[in-house]
Amino acid sequence: MGKPTGFMEYKRETPSKRDPLARVKNWQEFTIIMPEEKVEKQAARCMDCAVPFCQTGTSMPGSGDIGCPVYNLIPEWNDLVYRGKWKEALIRLHKTNNFPEFTGRVCPAPCEGSCTVAISDDPVSIKSIEFQIVEKGFKEGWIKPQLPEKRTGKKVAVIGSGPAGLSAAAQLNKAGHSVTVFEKDDRIGGLLTYGIPDVKLPFHVVNRRLNIMREEGIEFRTSVEIGKDISSDQLNNDYDSVILCTGAQVHRDVPAEGNDLKGIHYAMDFLRQNTKSLLDSEYSDENYINAENKNVIVIGGGDTGADCITTSLRHGCASLTQFDINVQKDEERKEDNPWPLYPIVHSKEDAHKEAEAVFGDDPRAYKVMTKKFVGDENGNVKELHTIDVKTEWKDGEKIRTEIPNTERVWKAELILLAVGFTGPEQEILKDMKVETDSRSNIKAEYGKYATSREGVFAAGDSRRGQSLVVWAINEGREAARECDRYLMGATNLV
Structure with a gap:
């Protein structure tokens, strides 16, 4: 080729x-x-x-x-x-x-x-x-609505409008089913809209595709929470099948003294409020967590942490540090990470390059574990205490050992927790009466996607745990295929 x-x-x-x-x-x-x-x-x-x-x-x-x-x-x-x-x-x-x-x-x-x-x-x-x-x-105008040649008469509800839900909806509509996507937020897109900064994935790019999907016949319903606004029994009565694509939204906490102080926020709350205020009013409503003139510490070395850097810089923060509990990765692949595996190597993302340009240094601090948060007389966080740690694997378990005499104190008025998620919200799963696995994810076999409830399927982060957008698209497509097979007895979807 x-x-x-x-x-x-x-x-x-x-x-x-x-x-x-x-x-x-x-x-x-x-x-x-x-x-x-x-x-x-x-x-x-x-x-x-x-x-x-x-x-x-x-x-x-x-x-x-x-x-x-x-x-x-x-x-x-x-x-x-x-x-x-x-x-x-x-x-x-x-x-x-x-x-x-x-x-x-x-x-x-x-x-x-x-x-x-x-x-x-x-x-x-x-x-x-x-x-x-x-x-x-x-x-060039090549991307246009592609309406199905005929409708099957079957109705499918997709719960959640992130990448898994949208890809499932697109595929099911392609198969001729009538699809309704339910989203509890006020805009469609899930983490595509509110979890990724607009500078990386602008909402107009998401909305451009959504408008095509609407013209193709997909119905979107926002500000609808299943189990509260619509019961699972009503869904069961109104639709022939349901696909759960609710994502993994239960935050993982940092279990340290003082983590309830004002000024400590989950990263996704910070990112969501920022984008919503930006889209609603270009910040004039002031309904967001503002990093302006604050010393910001981001706890968590992943992509979400980098997104917090991107956002804080555009607010005009006074300083910025990103904690990574792990050691800095090597510049070259290790022997246990050979091609064609995804290379686990040190890299500098756009957010880190921006922080370096603004403040002169890479914002990341490695091997750092938070020991406690300290507040002022008004309950606002003012600093946090850390210690360096050594990470080792023993019998398949990650062991962290504190390194003596490495204690440090960091000044911070805004701390953002970007340490991942523990699983999907459980209320909707209880209302839908679907089984979960040992990690609290929806129990549904990969490749089949069928839950314990007849006619209900699951895909994306709510099934596999926190993962990539591209994996969510993959699962949404495949769950749509299995849903179509369930409805029609056979499927042409791939």
Whole structure:
């Protein structure tokens, strides 16, 4: 695929980005579209490797992802882009991925870690090529509503409008079923809308796709909470099947003294309020947690923590530190993390580059564990105390040992907890009368997605636990396939 010698002739290039010091002053996207001829050269780097691990789509517990979870036909659309057949490339891209404009922006690209070129060189810039294909598709007017040829007469309710719910709805509608998506929030999109900063995934990009889905016949109902506004019995009576895509929204806490002080917030509360206020009033309603002129500490070294950095910088924080309890990763793969596994290596995300540009240093502090939070006389947090730790694995269990004489005190008026989630909210699951597993996730076998309740399926983070947007899209598509099989006795969905 591509040009047989392209990976030897062309070096990897990705789209350039606006200067960090300039872009932190607004919420505009900062990735600059590449000229088409440059993108075609990048696509030419996709070699004829015979076994394209980039599109394998699997996950190995304890090891990481291999390839693309939605099985994107990467060599095929790379070859088409290389040959200037952009519209055909878009068709192949949409065959496996309902929302490439989302994954082209926020996916960590496990496909690139499994690229054969990556064995000895920089991988093909798969993610940015995907982004360029779909954006050209919208620009040229190629992406239009695709209505089903006929309706089956079956009605399906999808609970939750994040990536799993939206992909399930899109596939079920494609099969001819009448689909209604219920969302408890005031806007559709779930974490796509309120969990990812607008600068990374603008709401107008999400809404652009939602408008197409509405024209295709999908009904969206916002501000509706199942179990409160509508009972599970009513859903059962009104719909032939239900798919639960409620996500994993129960926050994991930091169990340290003083964690109830004012000024300590869960990261998702911070991110949600920020985006809602931005979209509602461009902050004029002041209904958000403001980091302006505050010393901010983000506890948690993952993507959500990075999103808190992105947001705090745009508020105009006074200082910024991100705690990571783990040791800094190596610059190169370790022996137990070989190709084609997702590379577990040190990297500097856009948020870290922005913080470094503003404050002069990478904001991350490693091996740091919070011991206690300290407040002032009014109950506002003013500092936190930490100690460095050593992390080891013993009999499959993670053991953390405190390192003597490493205690530190950090000044902070705003602390954001970005340490993950423990599972889905349980109230709706009890109302739906579905079984859960030992981790409190919905009990439903991967590949089948059927819950303990007849006609009810589950997909995404509520079933598998906190994961990537691309895995949620994969599960939504596959759950739709099994739901269609349940309703019709057979299915053409893939």
